[in-house]
Amino acid sequence: MSAPQPASVRSPGVAVAGARPGVDPRLTDGLLAVAMTLAIAVVIAADFDGAGESGPVAYVFAVGFGALVAIRRLAPRTMLVLTVLGIFAYYALGLPVIGMALPAVAALYSAAELGRTWWAVGSGVVLVAVAAYFRVAEGQPVTYLYGYELVTNVALVAAAIALGVAVRLTRAAREQAERVRLLTAAEQAQAADRRLEAERVRIARDLHDVLGHHLAVVALHANVAGEAVGRDDDAARAALGQVGDAASAALRELRATVKVLRGPLPDAPSRGSTSLAGLDVLVRPARATGLDVVLDVDVAPGALDGAIDAAAFRIVQESLTNVLRHADARRATVSARVVDGHLLLRVADDGAGRRAPGAEAGQGIAGMVERATLLGGRLDAADGAHGGFVVSADLPARLAP
Template identity: 80%
Template sequence: MAARQHPEAVRVPAPGGPRAGGDPRLTDAVLAVAMTLAIAVVIAADFGGRGSSGPVAYAFAVGFGVLVAIRRRVPRTMLVLTVLGVFAYYALGLPVIGTALPAVAALYSAAELGLTAWAVGSGTVLVAVSAYFRVEEGQPLTYLYGYELVTNVALVAASIALGVVVRLTRAAREQAERVRLLTAAEQAQAADRRLEAERVRVARDLHDVLGHHLAVVSLHGNVAAEALGRDDVAARAALAQVGDATSAALRELRATVKVLRGAVPADAPRGATSLTGLDALARTARAAGLDVVLDVHVPPDALDGAIDAAAYRIVQESLTNVLRHASARRATVSAHVVDGRLVVRVADDGVGTAGRADGPEPGPGHGQGVAGMRERATLLDGRLEARDAPEGGFVVEAELPARLTT
């Protein structure tokens, strides 16, 4: 069976952690080269007609590209230096390259890295200063407000919006991944809890099966030992009962193993592990010398399978405790459905807990068997009481729902 990863080993990525899509340094280097080439092409084209292209202008192009390369490490510094670089570029009277083009990468990067306020503030300053100096230069207001200002505002807004969208998309993807991993961890924990519950259930079943049949074997073994050599017929009968008990135990163990292996379909007949098997259980106890009286009136299909099986196990464990501890001659088993609840009662005429030779601990009301019965009832939203009867003997009374609630 393949080992399942423990839920605690599931690692949830932290926000802002490593991102898929390649080495970010290579991406920044490509963007830096692209920015440098784009500005250099605009400088060479000299759309403003200044004719002042030279090494200084191209040095600015390289500088703007270098700033793009450091955008992840120092985004605020990159943004401020870019805005100041644009102002310095135009202060030197270099060829027109626009105000938004050099700042596009800086504004996008700041917004992408969560510095939206810085990006908006820097973009506003850049557009406002550019518009002011355009007016000072005597540029027609119709051109300024009808084309250039609108274009610059649109580029600045688009750059910031794109950065915000990319950041939010990445955050949503990281959140979805964290949710997926947490869900997987929760499912793994739930599977572990179901597995542990199944182990406990199987342990209870094995305890009940082996405890009952071994008690029968022990009693008949003692009878055979005492009768050997004096009453061979009684010895052979006792040994036959030992064989029957061991065969029954092996059958139930095989059935349990089949359940563990998944070999039994969910809709398989309930078989002996239900109230319909109480007759066989009573015969086994009677053969061990206990007079068992059955008062069972449960309509067919009145109980869910889990309730039926739990009721059978409670009766089985109760009779086992009677055989082991009670020194009883008679036991009465009753089961009735009243107002949608199954009431099961097992009473004996034995010594109870106080009358045992070895004291009340661990009497039939204090051992692991009773604890297991009480746990069965509690898990099924029922209750179980085990106590000495006022008239003598011991009583186990369980109340279970006839149907499981969803």
């Protein structure tokens, strides 16, 4: 019996109010109109008071009261006013008693359900007051009026209005819940998009770090092999072996990345050897080029969150890649300590610093700074006080909850 919302305010995904899914509201109103007509016709035919004439005019009024139910959704106030006026006209013609509240129940309910509550209350008061006045004027005992008929009429009017208000509020609550559900679903979709974008950025950053490192090793050993061919074939073969190892490692990283992109996103990136515990494997190709890499790492297992551990590994990797590419260094030192809940990471070399050709190019340092900042830390990269280049990072050992 609820009324539909106007199309302009109907929420997407919300079923049409006023009818169950698949039931035409016009059919519902038609059945209500027939039920109202039959109910009034039965009361007219019964003529409980025996004071009126059950002629055709009375049944015409019964059909009219029922017909008004059919327009309750389109014009609830019009239906209410015409119903009240029709009741007055019915009794003015001296037709059989049908009660004041019965013909008005549907009108009062519809007006209250569609938000015209005060119209329904006002009409109900008018109906009850007029009925009481004419009963007294007819000489009926006041005790009967107040003890039975007035209470019955007030109860019927109040029940019709209260039911209409309750249905309207229930429908509004249901639609509000549906809107909240849709907004929540949209917010969850946006959060998923943000997570996906963050994962793409992480993959791009890791690819840059990993491939940059391995390709730098490949380039250096290829140059060594080219210079050694014909003069020191053993050195050339060793250099080419390092080229093959670095290329194989790069291909493994690419295959792992493609596997991640093709499958569902994991809750957390797979760490594997991407941690400070894997630095020995990381620096092995760099040492093979002749760079003396000193590791001074004192970090207990489990002292770092996985994301911090992986970020520290990537920072060392990118720093050593820059040393191999630009620094023309003979020695690099990697140190890591956990002090007061912070990971202090430092990569220093004895090379040319920013004076080295191409030292300012690329996005390596910017990527390291961004990685540290996202984790709540900071990273500085500058020429060392005694030469060379120094990358120092201060990262939280644990991510904030």
